[in-house]
Amino acid sequence: MSGCPESKEIMSRLVEAMTVVACTAKGDGPKSILSAWPDFRRKVAHRKRTFGPRQISRAEEALTWFALVDDPDSRRALQFEVMCKAGGGPFSRTCEKYGWKRSTVTSRNRVVLKQIARKLGDAT
Known part of the structure; x- marks a missing residue:
């Protein structure tokens, strides 16, 4: 990725x-992320789509960005928001389940996305 990506691009x-x-049900995917949400694959499985090698490589690269988030709680909150936006259900329901205030988590996730963008920009 050239230049410093914006937080919207990161999301x-x-x-x-x-x-x-x-959608591809890759067996070597982010098990630690998806294991926290066991029915996630089933919810999006109906989308049987095929992705080319370039798209899969691009996806694998992006998933490494979660490792740039040092705080495990912040990483987890971002992962859940991403899963919800990818079709895993309403983020508000997830927030309720964990006792989070949605607006606070969303606001914190924006800060985390900016930190990721900055770290990616520094790496180029």
């Missing part, structure tokens, strides 16, 4: 990556 790429992994 878009993460959602795209999660969709690719869920």
